[in-house]
Amino acid sequence: MQGKEECEAFRPVATFSKNIWRDQFSPTDDLVFDSLTREIDPLKEQVKDMLMASAADPVENVKFIDTLVRVGVSYHFENEIENQLESIFKSHHNLFTWNHLDINSTSVVFRVFRQHGFKMSCDVFNKFKDINGKFKDNLMDDVGGMLSLYEAAYLRVHGEHILEEALAFTSVNLKSLANKSSPHLAKQITLALDQPLNKCPPRLAARNFLSFYEEDDSTNETLLKFAKLDFNRVQILHKQEISQIARFWEDNEFSSKLSYARERYVEAYTWANSVFYEPHYTLWRIILTKIIILVSILDDSFDAYGTPQELQRLIDALKRWEIGALDELQDYTKVVFKAVLVIFDEIDQLALKEGTSYSVPYAKDALIRLAENYQAEMMWCHDGYVPTFEKYMSVATKTSTYDLALMISFTAMGKTAGIEAFEWLRKEPKIMKALNIIGRLMDDIVSHKFEQLREHCPSSVECYMKQHDISEKIALKELKKMVEDALKEINEECTRPTDVPRDLLMRQLNYARVTHLFYKHGDGYTHPEYTKDHICSLFVDPILI
Template sequence: MSSQISSNLVPSHDVNTSKENRHLAKFRPSFWGDIFLSSTSEMEMDAGTQQEYEELKQEVRRMLVANMDKSSQKLHIIDAVQHLGVAYHFEKEIEEALQIIYHHHCNPIEIDGDDLYTTAVRFRLLREHGFDVHCGTFNKFKDENGNFKESLIGDVKGMLELYEAAHFQLHGENILEEALSFTTFHLKLVETTVDYPLSTQIANALKRPLRKSLPRLIARSYISIYEAYGTQDENLMKFAKLDFKILQHLHKMEINKINRWWKGLDVATNFPFIRDRCVECYFWMLGVYFEPHYAIARTFVAKVTCLVSILDDIYDAYGTYEELEIFTKAIQRWDTDCIDQLPDYMKLWYSETLNVYKDMEDLMSKEGKSYRVQLAIEAMKRQSQVYFVEAKWLHENYIPTMEEYMPIALVSCGYRFITISSFVGMEESITKETFNWAFNDPKIIRASSIICRLMSDIVGHKVEQERGHVSSAVECYMKQYGVSMQKAYDELYKQINNAWKDINEEFLKPTAAPTSALNRILNLARVIDLLYTGEDAYTEVGESAKTSITALLIDTIPI
């Protein structure tokens, strides 16, 4: 990789490019205006509410650790706690409970709950938490011809859970492929015939299964669903609502501060050619981690994501080839002495980027973790290098082969950069070894990057090619193999599907990195699935972005 990047960084003098040869994109303006700039004060719960919140938390904890006659009862409590978005309070208790359930699963004589619903929930939760359970557990739901039994069609809740479980499949698990096909077909048939709230659960699942959904959005939707069933635990219900309200207020304060920083850059004047997506960048990182103890990490990576979005647009939509050569070299040097040689519009980006990283380095040095920021800087340097490779391809009207394209494109999509950046402000479980692992192209980061790159290319390539843009995976594949656009789509979707299986495999214990690190990578893949299914909701300010941001950062939940 490094040799390929280095060779492409050699200046080209054989092609003269006018300083005015800019591929202007005319991006849509920000949708949000100043809505997130209004002052948000610290949320102070009164003493009574604070005490109630802590008491409710302890009640939920007692439920999770209580001995129960049937392990299936504990399964359903864990499932509800996760759906309602409060599992982060009880990670130890959930892990210990699932360890016991896994022991029972491995000893069939001790297992209870042999129905489809319970079997599927148990399989999904155990797989989700890294337990290597065998998909053969679903063979009992097949008939003598090897097909899923027709009697299952009447068990709608069971089919819904089998559908969700099937999205945790690994490579070669054909029974889960069959289960997905079977349940998708029949759930679509009953979606409009069953009553609320089951109808909403089915609609949500068919649109986006749990494995591909952001935990905050699951919680936002499930709070009303859980309440509507009428069989909910009142303590858990109230705790979930209070917790959502507290976190939403924290997130509103964060986005307010980041918006003020963004406004201070005077983007409209200094970078009129970019996608003004500060709110979307914050939402993206909120998808990566929402928990309050990640506030510092989230704020830092939200800022650098805003900055790398500007950087992407400088390389893609404004900078001339000559300017980009100088710019790339300056970023490699990472030195304020380089600023004077840059065009004015690049100077502000350069100085502000160095400031953001310096501020984080000062903070991390107090904990003896300044090395983390240095590694994040290396990731930013690498990002600019691959952006320049793509600029060179465009400059020379070169369509690379897939073998040339993918190693560069999997870096330029930004997910390795964001993953490494997301680790900077995290807890002690993230070590130097974790950073070294992330830099060495592990399977799960590669899989997340494949999902990011290919989904983005599929929905965005037509518009990009109209304005002048480096070839996407779609054009590269079509040219190399002489196939139609639809054939290229089909192949790329296969690669996306396989990448999700790779992610599932990487969560099985023992894991190559801490689960806290793996969850960041999984959540990045989930954000892409949300924003790039059927549209480029980031670039085009699409509905999936607007509705999701509104749900998490504007609309409130009545207590």
């Protein structure tokens, strides 16, 4: 029964579009997954033999590793790839001085080592400049090389001016080269300009590349078949997971009990899947999706329904963290609080089983701090207050939600993330600050106009415009530059030696990548039409064999 306060309160309810995926994901047969696993096992061994044989030539070895990554099967050979790259890096340190390496080979080898955390000097590209310090015009005769240089440039860090020049040079010229290239290559260029590799979640990047790889003149048919079968095999597992998430949503009756909240469990799953898609993360992928759903509901509760008084009581209940706190909550916050307790009980049990119970208090603390920052934004809205950009970011980078999401993601990594990794994350290292900047600014850039249609706290766009007395156009340009600078920071923090295992850092990079996926052209979470085609390619449409 709703209380009088709950019925009469003013609520700035948003008009969200409906779930476009309802009833599209149903449980699939485990036998199909098992059958495909048996079919790919001999192909996997053949591809492994190819990988080991490629080690005879360091350049070809790196290129083959790149192909494994790009078709989405490198997770099968992580140890072998790590050992081979480390061996090449140590034994062939003069690899880039080989003058016979063309722009394509140089760019691919540079990018592969950078992607795996090896600090390769960007000076290797100096040999492709003319006497005036500009990239040579004849590079445009090699469209594939230009595309490779473009992708390599996105691994840049602060101060690498030659990579900034490379990005500008390739971006401009690839647009014109696309019009002169074959339809196959033109499509590849267009996609790369919109979705560069370092900004694309690995699973989607693999799906995209497979469509190009099978038309390539140098296609390895065994590898192609292996990659296609493996993609379809893992897709079956992902469909099963989505069906479990859909059941979780229905069992909790969120649609009826929290009608003000966005029903986005498929989009939430896409977020979790982009962070870790490998089969052995099934349980934690489902847990992370539930956490993202919970965060989305909390966001809408603070942003588009609740009152400060009601939600302060919810925060107080979270701090108590006991079932008895339910008696002091409104009907809708009771639903939210019950969901919190149930989900965290699952996390407790799974972490206990894996011997990582030390991680759970960090996640609980992150959830409480998230709710408190949501409340701070809510009070700004309530008071009609427009903070300085710096003050806004001190709160709003926290409501990007990545602090909590990463605590759960680290927990999913098992004992790779010891207690020192959680302490490191809690202290907000540089990579975390950079990720939060990307998450907050990209969201604000595409969503602020929709949000300002109702009573809502100001976004970074409004705060920056007011503080600097500039137009929206100039403000957006400045904020987008901050996003690019933050990605450079992430690239730098992923370079060896690292403060924590690189596997943990890659989860943060993947969060940045999925942020670009959802907010590149619009708010793809709130308005699912922006991400519909990507989700279909990931979870609905299998690859034709």
